[in-house]
Amino acid sequence: MATKEKSLAHEEPVTPAPEHHHATNTGLSNEKLAMWAFLGSECLLFGALISTYFLYRGRSVSGPTPEDVYDIPYTSVSSFVLLMSSLTMVLALAAIQRGDYRRLRIWLLATALLGASFIAGQVYEFTSFIREGLTIKTNLFGSSFFVLTGFHGVHVTLGIVMLLSLWNLSLRGSLTQDRSEVVEIAGLYWHFVDVVWIVIFTVVYLVK
């Protein structure tokens, strides 16, 4: 599966290599290393946000309180949906590594859709909280809840944009097996966002 770019660059036929790297000092490609570094930075971002939420637990001087508004079963389902999207993401990566572009697109789309249903669920949750009288202005709980989960939601949304772009590239035939690393890098981000959600779900919703 030699792209035009490659055949231009090299006279010899290119042997397909599922994991294809530049000779870098670490063995990781620059792009992947950059993603790891970026995710390291993101850990501190979410760490600070989660700590803020945690420090402010129970300090609100007025309601509603978490107990008033949380619908744990509902959020558990949407958390499960997001978790499942990590699975489909893995399947997407496996597909492109096999060179199975049809399945790649299916799984990319599935991942994006699962992510989108999570976001839809979050939007619904936000609106129902607001209906119950909890906004960012109401109390400390409102401020820290909306900012923390909102930040996570924005991350998921960016991930969806990323996935749809990959899907689109694949449709146009430019996302090929030898560039599977692009999917892998997007996957790193996606899994990271999922893991962060597990922490948020535990800290924000489950810990009493």
Place this chain on the structure above:
Amino acid sequence: MTTVLEPPTPDVLATTPVEDAGLMRRPTEPQGVWSWITTVDHKRIGILYGVTAFIFFLAGGIEALLLRLQLAKPNGTVLGAEAYNEVFTMHGTTMVFLVVMPLSAAFFNYMMPLQIGARDVAFPRLNAFSYWAFLFGGLFLYSSFLLGGAPDGGWFGYAPNTSIVFSPGHGIDFWVYGLQILGIASTVSAVNFIVTMLNMRAPGMTLMRMPIFSWMTLISSFLILFAMPVITVALFLLSFDRNFGANFFNPAAGGDPVLWQHLFWIFGHPEVYILILPAMGMVSEVLPVFSRKPLFGYPVMVFSGIAIGFMGWGVWVHHMFAVGLGPVAVSAFSLSTMFIAVPTGVKIFNWIATTWKGSLKLTTPMLFAMGFIAMFTIGGLSGVTHAVSPHDRQQTDTYYVVAHFHYVLFGGALFGIMAGIYYWWPKVFGTMLDERLGKLNFWTWFVGFNLAFGPMHLLGLQGMPRRIYTYDESLGLDFWNMVSTVGAFTIAFSVLVFMYNIWRSHKRKVKAPADPWDARTLEWSIPSPPPHYNFAEIPTVHALDEFWHRKYTEDDDGRPVRVADPQGGEGGDDDPDHDDEHHDDEGHGIHMPSPSYYPLVAAFGLPVMAYGMVYGRSSGQSYVVVVLGAVILLAGLFAWAMEPSAEPEEHDHEMIEAHSGEEPVLVAAGGPAALEDGGQESGEKGGQPAGGASEDPTDGGGGGPAPEGSGP
């Protein structure tokens, strides 16, 4: 906002192959203004950083002079309370974010790739984006002076003084969003430098053969990477309070202003090391060269740097000893603060040992470097007295602290940076700075500095608090304040000498040879100034201080003996003209990344969004401007991702495009031979994806996958 704008998107999405020709051809001008605006060359970006930061330095310096004029006498009338508060806020913010950090970034950009034997950084366009974001962030911050008043909450912006109740104007908004933009700029460049250093060192350059300045760059970059998101969060919380009525720092709703202090100083203390480590690196380069001796205890210097980097995260509460956090927290942080002095002290003694029994040539860079040791020591010692936290209750928020951190950041960081400027000037501009003017520069700088900040120790202990726009004569503080003001103007004179020296060197054009100082590291092995491709042939490294070892061997007594026929470098030895002649020749066929408009376009979206946020607070419609800014940013990123590389058909063996067909990646490891031979990107090895984690820094990463000259 960081999250929205962070870098991975473009790179991950940068997947369109070449045939998808982008919106327009990439710019190609080699000269002129446009070539600078569109440049992605790390050297040019380094110069841009340096020049911009120097201009901000002049601004911050003028602010300092205003402050000193106001305080020269009791009950001064030069500035009112409001102006004074704005000026000291901007002075601090400028010097930290717009001067010392970008000056260090200038050296990271210019020198680090040369030191590690690379042709550029890992993501050249992202690098340009960082610069433009920094520039726009700085201009945005300064535009507040014209738009109704600069921020006046101090560079530390303590809540709740920064809330809308107590600061209803837009000044604080400018500060918040200005810092957000600058945070994006530094985070992006930190990622870029980290990847460059971990991945693109020349073959044979293990981490423990990496020049010490590059090491400090690496540690600094990690600190930036992890510290910036914390202040990003703090600023977001504050802006949600201000823009959307959240309660994070509203005591009436149960919010705790002390949370701001924790977040700010968890960022703020590593920030101090972000400011000082690069200067330590520069000094560690200068001292050995002008002592004709290797750096004493290189591994210890590296590990003490790492130790400082780690311990720097565990001392932030020493900024808060007067907050009333209780004896346990205060004791713990007193101890950690004291013991961070240990690795710092090790560095000081190692520097002295480097000069010990050396052959010291007291050139201007060497004078600044030795001045650094002397002055930074004073800052370190007063730092230890802060760690004695009961007495810190007397010191904190007084001029004693002002004296302390100026001895660290001026006596330390700026002395180091001046050493770096005088040391690397010939390399960067190909001309020599005048030594006599340089010495005048140093001595006026040194005397002025001590006159300006030495007395502040006394003033603080005599009970002069910080951040006061006026003081009464009954406090008995007038004499030393006047001395301090005289010192400040002496420094100003010194800066004028420095500028005159630069102007003169451009007039006279005393050509600099490739290696004017008989230096030790790879950047001196290539011509001055370096060709745009840096190394005609990627060097293979066999030792720490590689370039020195090409010039010298050691006799039995351990003394250096000049190698008869030095394998020198590409720079020739002392004949700069000669270099000029074969530039074009040599460089032919080396394909460097093409210039691009889009980093500038994308970065321009940031201040637009920021203006929208600032004015959105007073009129909701302004949030439309935020959307506009986001569209500019995204359009810029999109065009960036789709941008074709110039002349795709003209492939060559020196440079390899990334799989993405996009961000051009230079293969640092493995010379041309390996590439020609391997045909395809020496694709063979590629360590397994290995689940990710970055490599163990102690492991000589370079050894592994680097094809050791497997040429024909």
Place this chain on the structure above:
Amino acid sequence: MARAGRLRVLWTTAAAGLLLVACGNQELPQNTLDPEGPVARKLDNLIDPVFVVAGLVFVLVQGLVLYSALRFRRRSDDEAPRQVHGNAKLELGWTVAPALILLVVSVATVGTIADINRRAEGADVVNVNVIGHQWWWEFEYPGRGVVTANELHIPAGRPVALKLTSEDVIHSFWPPKLAGKLDVIPGRENFMTVEADEPGTYFGQCAEFCGLSHADMGLRVVAHTSGDFDEWVRTNAAPAERPNEGEAGEGAALFRQKGCASCHTVNGYSAGELGPDLTHLQQRKVFAGAAFELNEQNLRVWLRDPPEEKPGSLMPNLELSEDEITKLIAYLETLK
């Protein structure tokens, strides 16, 4: 010989001068190196030996740098110094030695931390609530019925337990000769002890940047003998008598008409809460965050345009005529 003698005189004069500047009593009312109470003295006793050690290290390092610069200066371009790459023993030495010194310092430090964090207790302890405002201090004496501003009156030789809270932003309470500073934070309560050895007036000021007039937020601590303090409390706990006639009487009426009463409490006459309690204004020597001495002239200037005198002052310019000001001052002068 004569020259050496002159030099010695010069040196000793300079040293004495420096010492005077550093520790002089009268000229430096906020000098931290000249404690006048047991709390501040503990801090000073802790830091003095640290300064000495730091001074020794300073001399050592500067000496080494200077020596190196002079002794090892390059004299010929052929010099080929031995290439020493390091010395594990030496490096270990200068890692361990500072660590040991710091260990000693840290033991002393931790001891003092525990000491100064102990809250003053006992029958003779005076309790005062300190409330920070932009930009003045309020002092309440719980159980004694006294509220005053900017001047903290205490009995000398007895520990005074302060509870610090803030009405607005973060301030920091700092009477340098009596104690180190402690932040005054909205939504938090902080506790500190001050004590003066002798009766006298001690200077202090807000040490945390608190907005526009941070510089004008001074304070005084006035220590009395025990008997005088009780007398002071008695005087200040009594309500003010309202003058009914003359300029003072008209001033009292103006005090209500012009809205002064809505911000200032005069016990027995008004109950405003935003500004300082004025019931016994004349008991104080300073006003407006200890920025001004209390006298007729200063009050007049102040009443003409407070924000002009103290930037950002919450007390607005009331557009008073000179006549009204005269009457108001006459009234204020009755608040003894």
